[in-house]
Amino acid sequence: MRLIGGVLAALAVAVAGGAMSLSIGSSAHWVLFDLPSLNTFVRLTNQTLAFVNERVAGDPVPALPELRHGVGLKLGETLGGIVRVGLQMAVTSVNTRTQGSWDAGGTSHPVDISLEASLVAFSIELSLVLIPDVLTVGLSAGGGASRVTYRCAFPRTLPTDWSLPFLPKNEDTTYSGSGPLGSMAVGLSLPLGQGVSVGLEAGFRITSAWVPTAGSAVLDLNADGLGDAVRFSGLWLGVMVRMEFNL
Amino acid sequence: MKKTLLVGCAFAALILGGCTPKFQTVPPEALFAIRPSVGVAPLNVVCDGSLSFAEKGKLVEYIWDFGDGTRALGPIVSHTYRRGGTFRVTLEVYDEQGLSSRRVSQVEVHFAPPTASFSFAPWRPGTGETIWFDASTSTTPNGDIVEYRWSFGNGDWDVGEKVGYMYWYGGAYPITLTIVDEVGATAQVTQVIEVQGGPGCYTGR
Numbered sequence: 187m188r189l190i191g192g193v194l195a196a197l198a199v200a201v202a203g204g205a206m207s208l209s210i211g212s213s214a215h216w217v218l219f220d221l222p223s224l225n226t227f228v229r230l231t232n233q234t235l236a237f238v239n240e241r242v243a244g245d246p247v248p249a250l251p252e253l254r255h256g257v258g259l260k261l262g263e264t265l266g267g268i269v270r271v272g273l274q275m276a277v278t279s280v281n282t283r284t285q286g287s288w289d290a291g292g293t294s295h296p297v298d299i300s301l302e303a304s305l306v307a308f309s310i311e312l313s314l315v316l317i318p319d320v321l322t323v324g325l326s327a328g329g330g331a332s333r334v335t336y337r338c339a340f341p342r343t344l345p346t347d348w349s350l351p352f353l354p355k356n357e358d359t360t361y362s363g364s365g366p367l368g369s370m371a372v373g374l375s376l377p378l379g380q381g382v383s384v385g386l387e388a389g390f391r392i393t394s395a396w397v398p399t400a401g402s403a404v405l406d407l408n409a410d411g412l413g414d415a416v417r418f419s420g421l422w423l424g425v426m427v428r429m430e431f432n433l
Numbered sequence: 434m435k436k437t438l439l440v441g442c443a444f445a446a447l448i449l450g451g452c453t454p455k456f457q458t459v460p461p462e463a464l465f466a467i468r469p470s471v472g473v474a475p476l477n478v479v480c481d482g483s484l485s486f487a488e489k490g491k492l493v494e495y496i497w498d499f500g501d502g503t504r505a506l507g508p509i510v511s512h513t514y515r516r517g518g519t520f521r522v523t524l525e526v527y528d529e530q531g532l533s534s535r536r537v538s539q540v541e542v543h544f545a546p547p548t549a550s551f552s553f554a555p556w557r558p559g560t561g562e563t564i565w566f567d568a569s570t571s572t573t574p575n576g577d578i579v580e581y582r583w584s585f586g587n588g589d590w591d592v593g594e595k596v597g598y599m600y601w602y603g604g605a606y607p608i609t610l611t612i613v614d615e616v617g618a619t620a621q622v623t624q625v626i627e628v629q630g631g632p633g634c635y636t637g638r
Contacts, residue, residue, distance in 0.1 A: 349470040351538035
């Protein structure tokens with residue numbers, strides 16, 4: 187209790203006592219994703235596609251790329267001096283898709299699978315300016331809402347005499363979920379004058395794992411009877427632009 | 434300062450350890466193909482489990498359960514179903530870390546139908562004459578025939594592989610043989626028999 191009081195007091199002194207400024211920043215990110223359950227679905231799908239491709243003459247259906255990295259945007263606003271507090275909103279997204287067709291016996295068997303995962307995060311940010319206008323480290327905590335959109339058209343009868351217990355489900359559904367998250371980031375910027383600076387930002391987001399749902403349906407692309415938990419933890423690297431206004 | 438550094442390192446390790454796939458235990462995925470999945474007994478089925486994969490390392494064990502009390506080991510196996518029914522085929526795979534997963538499919542084996550046939554003697558019987566019916570030429574791929582039921586076309590019936598019957602009135606009678614094998618599959622055949630002579634007339638043969 188005494189520790190929390192001390193931190194709050196230090197924060198108040200730092201925010202109020204220093205040279206106050208309002209900083210508005212935005213950044214575009216390249217984001218690494220860690221979505222093992224969705225990538226397990228991707229691998230199961232690719233094994234199925236490869237198995238059928240080997241047994242059907244003609245053009246193969248391309249493999250579905252794994253969900254490894256995507257893009258993101260962040261907007262933030264902080265107030266303070268050396269210690270700054272503020273709010274930030276971040277949007278990240280990753281998607282994958284494959285399309286093709288198997289032609290056998292004069293019949294076409296079209297395949298079209300797409301999967302998109304996105305996260306919108308709102309957090310409270312606490313940052314510390316280590317070198318004014320140049321180096322900042324920050325921590326944030328808040329909540330996030332995710333959407334997993336799955337669209338699939340896959341033939342129910344394969345153009346081969348083999349049958350497989352796993353076939354991607356035919357559906358067009360958006361699953362959603364939410365949970366707490368936090369992040370830490372380091373920003374290195376180059377002042378351009380007039381309070382404007384540009385720079386690089388690297389950070390790591392940690393989120394809890396949650397199972398998205400659509401009504402009463404649970405995301406279960408692997409068809410193993412268990413929900414597919416998704417977690418949007420991962421590193422990001424971004425380019426940022428920041429404007430600072432002295433108050 | 435040391436304490437802060439230690440706490441910082443522990444926090445970083447916790448984040449990296451908990452959030453990167455490198456340190457997570459991800460079970461393998463069992464995936465297989467079957468050919469054919471529907472057919473008539475005896476049905477030879479080939480099961481290819483080489484589609485299974487492990488996220489880390491490799492798979493070390495493939496255990497098949499064919500749902501009829503038999504099991505097999507290996508990535509690609511075959512099995513013959515000798516009787517009809519719907520069977521659950523289960524593949525369970527283990528990776529080097531001892532993690533496992535399983536996937537289930539179904540094989541539908543239809544009973545092969547029996548074949549009913551019979552002969553009778555004499556070929557042109559008369560009234561009052563015993564006619565012998567013989568169903569021993571009937572066959573079934575499902576073990577033994579457990580029931581032979583005869584219908585003599587006049588409301589009378591009898592059971593047995595070989596039966597005798599006597600008509601008291603001349604005319605054409607449809608003789609129907611129905612057989613049932615040990616798995617309950619049935620077959621039926623009908624032949625028309627011409628009985629010579631009038632009512633109660635003994636033809637002397």
